[in-house]
Amino acid sequence: MESVKREPTMDDVALAAGVSRALVSLVMRESPKVSDERRARVMAAAATLGYRPNAWARGLASRRLKTIGVLLNELHNPFYAEIMDGIDAGAAEAGYRVVLGTAGSRPGGEQTALDTFLELRADGAILVGPRLATTDIAKAAARMPVVVVARGVRSKTIDSITNDERHGARLVVEHLVSLGHRGITHVDGGSGAGAAARRAGYEEAMRGARLAREIRIVAGDYTDLAGLAAADSILRSRRLPTAIFAANDLAAAAMIDRFEGAGLRVPADISVVGHDNTFLAALHHISLTTVDQPRPEMGRRAMALLVERMDGMRTAAVNVRVTPSLVVRSTTGPPRAAD
Amino acid sequence: MESVKREPTMDDVALAAGVSRALVSLVMRESPKVSDERRARVMAAAATLGYRPNAWARGLASRRLKTIGVLLNELHNPFYAEIMDGIDAGAAEAGYRVVLGTAGSRPGGEQTALDTFLELRADGAILVGPRLATTDIAKAAARMPVVVVARGVRSKTIDSITNDERHGARLVVEHLVSLGHRGITHVDGGSGAGAAARRAGYEEAMRGARLAREIRIVAGDYTDLAGLAAADSILRSRRLPTAIFAANDLAAAAMIDRFEGAGLRVPADISVVGHDNTFLAALHHISLTTVDQPRPEMGRRAMALLVERMDGMRTAAVNVRVTPSLVVRSTTGPPRAAD
DNA sequence: GAGTAGCGTTAGAGCGCTCTAACGACGAGA
DNA sequence: TCTCGTCGTTAGAGCGCTCTAACGCTACTC
Numbered sequence: 228m229e230s231v232k233r234e235p236t237m238d239d240v241a242l243a244a245g246v247s248r249a250l251v252s253l254v255m256r257e258s259p260k261v262s263d264e265r266r267a268r269v270m271a272a273a274a275t276l277g278y279r280p281n282a283w284a285r286g287l288a289s290r291r292l293k294t295i296g297v298l299l300n301e302l303h304n305p306f307y308a309e310i311m312d313g314i315d316a317g318a319a320e321a322g323y324r325v326v327l328g329t330a331g332s333r334p335g336g337e338q339t340a341l342d343t344f345l346e347l348r349a350d351g352a353i354l355v356g357p358r359l360a361t362t363d364i365a366k367a368a369a370r371m372p373v374v375v376v377a378r379g380v381r382s383k384t385i386d387s388i389t390n391d392e393r394h395g396a397r398l399v400v401e402h403l404v405s406l407g408h409r410g411i412t413h414v415d416g417g418s419g420a421g422a423a424a425r426r427a428g429y430e431e432a433m434r435g436a437r438l439a440r441e442i443r444i445v446a447g448d449y450t451d452l453a454g455l456a457a458a459d460s461i462l463r464s465r466r467l468p469t470a471i472f473a474a475n476d477l478a479a480a481a482m483i484d485r486f487e488g489a490g491l492r493v494p495a496d497i498s499v500v501g502h503d504n505t506f507l508a509a510l511h512h513i514s515l516t517t518v519d520q521p522r523p524e525m526g527r528r529a530m531a532l533l534v535e536r537m538d539g540m541r542t543a544a545v546n547v548r549v550t551p552s553l554v555v556r557s558t559t560g561p562p563r564a565a566d
Numbered sequence: 567m568e569s570v571k572r573e574p575t576m577d578d579v580a581l582a583a584g585v586s587r588a589l590v591s592l593v594m595r596e597s598p599k600v601s602d603e604r605r606a607r608v609m610a611a612a613a614t615l616g617y618r619p620n621a622w623a624r625g626l627a628s629r630r631l632k633t634i635g636v637l638l639n640e641l642h643n644p645f646y647a648e649i650m651d652g653i654d655a656g657a658a659e660a661g662y663r664v665v666l667g668t669a670g671s672r673p674g675g676e677q678t679a680l681d682t683f684l685e686l687r688a689d690g691a692i693l694v695g696p697r698l699a700t701t702d703i704a705k706a707a708a709r710m711p712v713v714v715v716a717r718g719v720r721s722k723t724i725d726s727i728t729n730d731e732r733h734g735a736r737l738v739v740e741h742l743v744s745l746g747h748r749g750i751t752h753v754d755g756g757s758g759a760g761a762a763a764r765r766a767g768y769e770e771a772m773r774g775a776r777l778a779r780e781i782r783i784v785a786g787d788y789t790d791l792a793g794l795a796a797a798d799s800i801l802r803s804r805r806l807p808t809a810i811f812a813a814n815d816l817a818a819a820a821m822i823d824r825f826e827g828a829g830l831r832v833p834a835d836i837s838v839v840g841h842d843n844t845f846l847a848a849l850h851h852i853s854l855t856t857v858d859q860p861r862p863e864m865g866r867r868a869m870a871l872l873v874e875r876m877d878g879m880r881t882a883a884v885n886v887r888v889t890p891s892l893v894v895r896s897t898t899g900p901p902r903a904a905d
Numbered sequence: 906g907a908g909t910a911g912c913g914t915t916a917g918a919g920c921g922c923t924c925t926a927a928c929g930a931c932g933a934g935a
Numbered sequence: 936t937c938t939c940g941t942c943g944t945t946a947g948a949g950c951g952c953t954c955t956a957a958c959g960c961t962a963c964t965c
Contacts, residue, residue: 624951
């Protein structure tokens, strides 16, 4: 047993294999200009020593680690997890390693995670549904390529992947109008990523349907708790809307709970539409009419944009807009007879 | 504009502040032995240059980065997300930075993530619900402290936090028996973390209730898809059980869906118990009777164990067992009249 | 005023790797 | 035989930081 437990280094491997350190380095980087015989010797020595390249030293010397940082705003929201699937697949394909960061529940958590990426000198970062101010994101983007997903950013240095909120909202409103609804209330996502755009999309769609006077917005958030609160507030209102367009599935599911708890039937008494088409919406028990966004594709495209930037193939900012679709299930139906 | 865009280094800061690099280093590490005047000068210089310490160089020189790796087996399962909350809080408190890894959907994804932690020379790792073989985990544990959460491991080098599955299963079985059930089927978690222990706990509890002959186990997994499949298989069986103990909430919710789709009423025709008490179970709409594990506490304690190890305060492996409790909601009731 | 203790500061080696430039060996062409 | 080019290999500088040991300075003691 050695006195001090030390990780084997490249020099150790070189010594064991009877070659120079530089040669070991070439082998580790899979260089083609190493003879088969030497390569085998080095690999064998590395294996017996249990050698594993030190990423710190490697990064320091090469100034590049093939690592990207992904900031997930919320671990609990399945929507983000499914975007992550796409990022993950894209990264594996492009040969990048991914480290994740989350905001946790700490204030300033997003900034902390972003700082971590910067200190770890990640080659780039993907921010999924960040709540950070655009200026803070821009500050980070000055140091490394950054792609924002599921939220628009007005910037010349930041790429983004957004959902066509106008289109989504129009699908929802048209669907409800075709069923005979007029009083369609939107429960928004508060300061959540993309919430402002969704809200604007709703208003525009309502105006487009000549229902400008019916526009009603209730403050909410992307959480179940916010859904409960919004439902309460709606239940207390003088005139009940006949349909609700919720900011996301989670809030929608919580609202349905509350409505049914209050004796209302969905959709007989009130229709509810969610957003994101997470697995929650698909559960028969809930069977929520909702707006689908192609999440894995969004993740994949985010990764593709990032790779373009990191390889220096592009410098102008790009905004990719994906097209959502409506998934009609059983929480929407004709409005109750007028009162 | 400079010809080459280069991150400012400590030397740049030292030059700007008119001090030595070593002094800047001390300031960055918040050493107490720096005069206030110099500290202010350095901070100011760092701020104007936008200096940010290079974690690679720092790690290389200090052999420690105050960073731990957390491997989350599944991003989609809210159970893991809630454990993560506890880890996160604990890490922030202890001054550690967290990087996450996931298996993604790739085969060998867990091993890849673990390798990443090793190459990044993380100070330690927490594996949440890993499916990796114990020997693979042990191999990593030889290089850095490792704590496994939500799964038992038989090893002298690996700490673990597990749920007292026997106790949990006993609570479930006793609850159902007290309602009058005898035919209680377990839909297990397949090769998922802790599934074997949960299965064993069920069998033991059944024997304890003198229902050894009623033991029935249906193969499952921790996913909604597995729940659907298990429900189908149960619906096809000759004699329907009067109660189901599912491996987790997700599978339980999916099963209820399927049962109701087939015309059964829950709990009038069949009782269903979940596991984990995720937010899913709490939704009124589902209102699932389930077993609660103190998830954030599990995360916190995992972090605490890891810190003990990393600080070298302990070398013997520890297994912390947390005690679950039963949350009775509305998916359990007396069995239907005997047929 | 010489000696000394204490404190803030600094020089310089070294962490483990990559990368450039140069090296020797060898075969081809003159 | 000599030069040249090619190819596999290597020496050595350097990446940005930490850390030890030593430094100069002030304050205090006798």
